Amino acid sequence: MPGHSAKASDLLAGVAEGDRRSFELLYRQYAPWLVARLRQRCADQAQIDDIVQETFVALWSSCQVRGQSNIRDVAGWLWRVASRRLVDAARSGGARSRLMQVLRQRHVRSSVVSxxxxxxxxxxxxxxxxxxxxxxxxxxxxxxxxxxxxxxxxxxxxxxxxxxxxxxxxxxxxxxxxxxxxxxxxxxxx
Incomplete structure (x- = not known):
């Protein structure tokens, strides 16, 4: 669980008001913890970075739209969003593999001679x-x-x-x- 150098509820209130500094502090406080949890489930660092970024964008959006009142447990909320994104990424990876397979099957000979x-x-x-x-x-x-x-x-x-x-x-x-x-x-x- 991340350390609590600043009170999460105060930071969320700041984010809900559009305060980028509060958002930055939340990110610094929770991102390393989220990365560590994701690494236990995913070996692709680029994918982990994307998921962390998407999760914090979702946090910003949620605070802007709904206010911070719907987020009582920041770590739990972040983990739920990140884990869903990880599942979605795994599913789309499967879709990506199928797409690549179809493209290989429809291989059109280029002007380059083998x-x-x-x-x-x-x-x-x-x-x-x-x-x-x-x-x-x-x-x-x-x-x-x-x-x-x-x-x-x-x-x-x-x-x-x-x-x-x-x-x-x-x-x-x-x-x-x-x-x-x-x-x-x-x-x-x-």
Whole structure:
């Protein structure tokens, strides 16, 4: 529990009147304690800093709108607000992860050519390049994801938005077609 160098109720009354100095004193008195409590539940210091800032903004707003009378226990009030913000941040982190996954799945090829494509285009793997070009797009996408990008079956399934079993089946079909094409090219060359 934070130390009480100035009486919290007096500081809250000052904040309700718009006194920035009272707000600053409340912040100095309670912020280190709030940070320490949040650190027990969150390892992301930037997120903790954001939550502390949002919590004190909420305190200022609450005092301006409702007055300080609704806050009897400053530490308890701050903790309730901060813990809710922490839960919200965790939820939005999940939403952020899902958004990033969707964006990766909708990956649009840029004008930058990948290292693998540069090697294939250089002609060092002519028959493989020809074989890849002849693969249907759905098989080529699986080879790109699993072989060239090095993704696991599960990761490739997520990126391509298809079941893992479909990734495995398409990978087997792609390998068979590539093998047949490369062998046919060798026979023609030899």
């Amino acid at each position: 290292a693998e494509d540069q090697v294939l285009a250089a002609g060092g793997f002519g028959s493989v390049d020809d074989a890849m070009a002849r693969l249907p797009a759905e098989l080529r996408d699986v080879v790109q994801a699993t072989v060239l990008d090095g993704l696991s079956t599960r990761q490739a399934a997520e990126r391509l938005q298809i079941p893992t079993g479909t990734v495995k089946t398409r990978a087997m079909r792609a390998k068979a077609r590539l093998r047949d094409h490369v062998e046919q090219a060798r026979r023609q060359d030899g």
